[in-house]
Amino acid sequence: MLLCRISALSRATARWGAAALRPPTLSLSRHRRCQSVASSPQGRYRDSVLLPRTDFPMKLTGQKLLDRELEIQRICGFAELYSWQRERKAKKEFCLHDGPPYANGDPHVGHALNKILKDIRNRFEMLRGRQVHYVPGWDCHGLPIELKALGESGPSGLSPLQIRQKARQFAEGAIARQRAAFQRWGVMSDWDKCYYTFDGAYEAAQLKVFQEMHSKGLVYQDFKPVFWSPSSRTALAEAELEYNPEHVSKAIYATFPLDTLPAKLASEAEDLKGVSVLVWTTQPWTIPANQAVCYMPNAQYSVLKRADSGQLLLVATERAAGLAALLGTELESKGTFTGSELEGGICRHPTIPGKEVPLLPANHVTMGKGTGLVHTAPAHGMEDYSVASHFKLSVECIVDEDGRFTELAGPELANLYAMDEGTEKGADMCSEAPIRVPSCVHSYPYDWRTKRPVMIRPSQQWFINTASLKDKAKEVLQKVQVMPESARGGLLAMLDRRTYWCISRQRSWGVPIPVFYHKDNGEALINKHTVSHISTLFKEKGSDCWWELPLESLLPPESKAGPVEDYVRGEDVLDIWFDSGASWAAVLEESEPRADLYVEGKDQIGGWFQSSLLTSVAVRNKAPYKSLVVHGFVVSEKGEKMSKSLGNVVDPQVVINGGTVAYGADTLRWWVAESNVFSEVQIGPTALQSARDSISKLRNTLRFLLGNLQGFDPRTQAVDPKEMHYIDQYMLHLLRKYSMKACLFFFSAICYSYVRCACVRAFLTVRCVWQVTDAYSEFDAGRAIRVLQAFINGDLSSFYFSIIKDRLYCEPEDSVGRRSCQTVLEEVLDGLTRSIAPILPHLAEEVYLHAPGHEESETLFRSGWIKCSSVWRRPGLEEAVEGACAIRDSFLASIPGKNAAQYDLTVAIEPGLLFELMESLQVERTSTCSQLTELMMSARTTLTGSLPRDLPTDALLSSGKFLINLEGGMIREDSAYTIAVVPTCAARCPRCRRYTSDTPDCLCPRCQSVLSGAA
Structure with missing residues (x-):
């Protein structure tokens, strides 16, 4: 903005030369008029200045803020907005499919981050004229809800x-x-038409x-190890696990006597007599289930003799040194072999x-x-x-x-908790005393609901063969835009790790797996006829009918099941990740069953993002989404995970309604928008106060x-662009750059002197401000805020407002100059209000209620995005x-630190393009x-071809260059200018306070004219 001020000064001086530096001559008649006006009361001048007037409050705090937000929601029709936009005609639709939050508690700050992020994008797309498809939903089944509903007492004999x-x-x-909270946050939707x-x-x-998946052979039943939660008594999917890095396991080294030597080692039988295979495990309770000991074929193994006991141990050669240190004794090598030479060896179970x-x-x-030899219990390990x-x-x-040993483990272990007292007992039973080592602290899977350790155990479950879907899923995922791109690696890694997906749960609260079992042989009855029939019943009656209806009503005649009395209904329900993962089939429109966008936290990389992808690929061979946005978690201002024990939990309802301060919904929304959502998002008093400020x-x-804009009606009083001041037209140019997408040709016309001097700031502002539309489109509301603030602080406050205040306050109310300025201010107000609307809908609508130029019943969100036009554009405008x-x-x-209004400026420019541009001003x-x-x-500007010879001795001289580049480089001119600055001899006008009066306390000619016209 400083650059703009200097530029204008230079041009005027260059045109008219030294004459402008001479003080003006004051005529007698004019002097008398000044005296007459000056004798008037000072209040007359004050009242004649057109200062800003509005009933828009400067501040809203406390209960007034909360009441005003609720009033805005009511009078501006927030509740009806979604339905209105669904009924209007639109060329394009934007679909953001809502990942269902879990219906197991009160709304929390994570909900606020997620829902407000989605709403910002939805409101932006709606303002741009698209028909938004957004149906909020809830994940309603599953163990956490069942446990909370039952309380501490458990089922207590209750029926399903x-x-x-x-x-x-x-x-x-x-x-x-949760729904009430989402509405209070201003989230746009039809809250009467959600999915559950x-x-x-x-x-x-x-x-x-x-x-569909069963008919393609992708769903099958098998007896295999799964993650099992004894505390929940159900199988878990990997997405239902959380890993505790501080888990403590009792680790031991156990010996397996080698009774049958491998064939290749038989020739050395005498030397190896009595050798034992040494294994290390952090799960001693699984030793009774051991079925083998595994080795690495291409590794080296050694038989080592303990110096303290003479015991022979077979271990991997590279683990020998560490083992010697652990045992506190020397180990002598008695032979070294490759792993493949161990083939055929048989050990005695310990x-x-x-x-x-x-x-x-x-x-x-x-x-x-460990030892390079792995204890293998097939029932209790995936590998x-x-x-x-x-x-x-x-x-x-x-x-x-329940996690207790069965009779199969032997009478000494039966009924003991395997991961508790059973661990010690199992270790003590080893044929040779195990080598006990300090407890091992390591990462271990826990049930994410009960926060208790899980185990791996086999059971009869239903699975999806994800191995057959993996390659296609990875292929379609490459066509999906992922933000941030770094999250793509996590998605692919999760797909690689999952070879099958256990989808059955041993609970009551969920969607029953529609399968029947033969009473005698346990054979499962499931086919397209049975599933289709059950699906129809569920649609009509809900899934409770699985328990309510007799078996005769559940089994259709075409199922070819044989006598109905030979069957029983299954008791398992579907995994909730399958529940929510199939939401695309229930919610998205059949005409385009792919959402433009899914937006969820990073925990959904292995959850909803993946279950949605796998089910969609299985049924339709394509992803259910075109783009994914993966945001971080909310943490405290210190970066700590929120915890009630730490006392750092932030309740969004308290943020809005007030603990110590009532911030309101818009402050919460600003916090969301301003945050770097692709990392951990911090919240606390400092962040909230910053948002409020x-x-x-x-x-x-x-x-x-x-x-x-008080009293201005743009519909009747707006000034034609041809009559506007250049600076007003230029402001419209900046507004257009602020609101529209990138237009790089603009930069080719920027002069090198403009970039080199203090206007670098202005250049950078212009460079970023046009990105506000792009920022919203790219899901970067934080950048939209930075663009907004740069535009306000740079182009408006520091530049345009400081220049036009005199014209705005002191010109006649209906003058072309003032109306020109108001025309621009109205467009700027409109542009700013619309650009903040996705983030601050309450403030935007409140401003719109006070803004001129529209019907009182009209609301901002029903009137569209920023309307930009280039009708103001004239050749040479930007260059001038x-x-x-x-x-x-x-x-x-x-004149660093001095008031420019106290100086006369002469700008000298040789005849040429720059001189002509300055003449236009x-x-x-x-x-x-x-x-x-x-x-x-x-105070005064003179434009001349050369500086006068009789410059005052106190004149300050400086010079510079400006490169003009017009018509895509066809017209280029590097123009020099020189300026001379002297203190003005004029006096300060008591009305406009500019130094343009002939004598002290005398109104300047402009103010005299204004007052005489008003009289």
């Missing part, structure tokens, strides 16, 4: 229907509280997806007499810890199970659903605009103002009220 009734009531209560995973229609759509276990090769064996499948080993489960500054700017700005920078640099040779003088904010 009774449990389901309690769970439904609990979920409905949580939904009501416990609705019959939703459950029916889910079963159709299940049926806890079960007479049981033999083979040495087997496996690729999952590593050398990072162990793979070995068992390959070598046809037995898979025997030795623990029950930013809104207050914005509110004052909007109030200034409204105050200066930018050139004047360059000259003004030189002017202000010559000042027709007269010297002037106190030309557009050039206004830009310079000087």
Whole structure:
């Protein structure tokens, strides 16, 4: 902005030369008129100045703020806005599919981050004229809700229907509280038309997806290890686990006597007599289930003799040194072999007499810890199970659903908790005393609901074969835009790790898996006829009918099941990730069953994002989304995870309604928008107060605009662009750059002197401000805020407002100059209000209620996005103002810290393009009220071809250059200018306070004319 002021000063001086530096002659008659006016009361001058007037409040705090936001929601029709925009005609639709939050508690700050992020984008798209498709939903099934509904007492003999009734009531209560909060935050939707995973229609759509996948052979039943939660008594999917890095396990080294030597080592039988295979495990309770010991085929192994006991131990060669240190004794090598030479070896089971276990090769064996030999219990390890499948080993489960040892573990272990007292007892039973080591602290999976450790145990479950979907899922994922891009790696990694997906749960509150079992042989009955029939029943009656209806009503005649009395209905329900993952089938429109956008937290990389992708790829061979936005978690201002024990939990309802301060919904929304949502998002008093202060500054700017538009109606009083001042037209140019997408040709016309001098700030402002539309489009509301603030602080406050205040306050009310300025202010107000509307809908609508130029019943959100036009554009406009700005920078640099209004400026420019541009800003040779003088904010500006020879001795001289580049480089001219600055001899006008009066206390000619016209 300083640049603009200097530029304008320079041009005027260059045109008219030294004459402008001479003080003006005061005539007698004019002097008398001044005396007459000066004798008037000072109040007369004050009342004649058109200062801003508006009833738009400067501040809203406390209960007044809260009441005003609710009033805005009511009178501006927030509740009806979504339905209105769905009914209007639109060329394009924008679909943001809502990932359903869990209906198990009160709204929290994570909800606020997620829902407000989505609403900002939805409101932006609606303002741009698109028809927004956004149906909020809730994930209503699952163990957390069931447990909370039952309380501490547990099922207590309740039937499945009774449990389901309690769970439904609990979920409905949580939904009501969350929905009310989302509405209070200003989230736009039809809140009477949401989706719920416990609705019959939703459950029916889910079963159709299940049926499609089953018919393709992707759903199967098997007995295999799964993550099992003894505390919940159900199988868990990987997405339902959380890893505790501080878990403590009791680790031991156990010996497996090598009774049958490998064939390749038989020749050395005498030397190896009595050798034992040494294994390390952090799960001693699984040793009774051991079926093999695995080695790495291409690794080296050694037989080591203990110096203290003579015991022979077989371990990986590279682990020998660490083992010696652990045992506190020397280990002497008695032979070294490759892993492949161990083939055929058979060990004696350490806890079960007479049981033999083979040495087997496996690729999952590593050398990072342990001995390089891995104890293998197929029933209790995923990799162990793979070995068992390959070598046809037995898979025997030795623990029950409560995590207790069964009779299969032996009478000494039966009924003991495997992961508690069973661990010590199992270790003590080893045929040779195990080598006990300090407890091992490591990352271990926990049930994310009960916060208790899980175990791996086999059970009869239903699975989805994700291995067959993985390649296609990875292929379609490459076509999806992911923000931030770094999240794509996590999505791909999660797909790589998941070879199957356990989708059955042993609970009552969920969608029943539509399968029947034969009473005698346990064979499952499920086909397209049974699933389709059950789906129809669920749609009509809801899934409670699975327990309510007799078996005859559930089994259709075409199922070919045989006698109905031979079957029983299944008791398992579907995993809630399958529940929510099928939401695309229930919610998205059939005409375009792909959402433009999914927006969720990073925990959904292994959850909803993945379950949605896998189900959609399985059924439709494509992703359900075109773009993904993955945001971080909310943490305290210290970066700590929120915890009630730490006392750092931030309740969004308290933020709005007030603990110590009532911030209101818009402050919460500003915090969301301003945050870097792609990392951890911090919240606390400092962040909230900063958001509140930013809104207050914005509110004052909007109030200034409204105050200066009092009595102005743009529909009848707007000035034709051809009659506007150059600076006003230039402001429209900046507004257009602020609101529109990038237009890079503009930069080719920027002069090098403009970039080099103090106008670098202005250049950078212009460079970023046009990105406000792009920022919203790219899901970067934080950048939209930075663009907004740069535009207000730079282009408006520091530049335009400082220049036009004199014209705005002191010109005649209906003058073209003042109306020209008001025309621009109205467009700026409109542009700013619309650009903040997605983030601050309450403030935007409040401003719109006070703004001129529209019907009282009209609301901002029903009137569209920023309306930009280039009708104001005239040839050379930007070059004229930018050139004047360059000259003004030189002017202000010559009087650092001084008031430019106290100086006369002479600008000397040789005849040429720059001189002609400056002439367009000042027709007269010297002037106190030309557009050039206004830009310079000087007392008087003279434009001349060369500086006069008789310059005052106190004149300050400086020079510069300005490169003019017109018509895409066809016209280029590097023009030099020189300026001379002297203190003005004029007096300060008591009305406008400019130094343009002939004598002290005398009104300047302009003010005299205004007052005489008013009289």
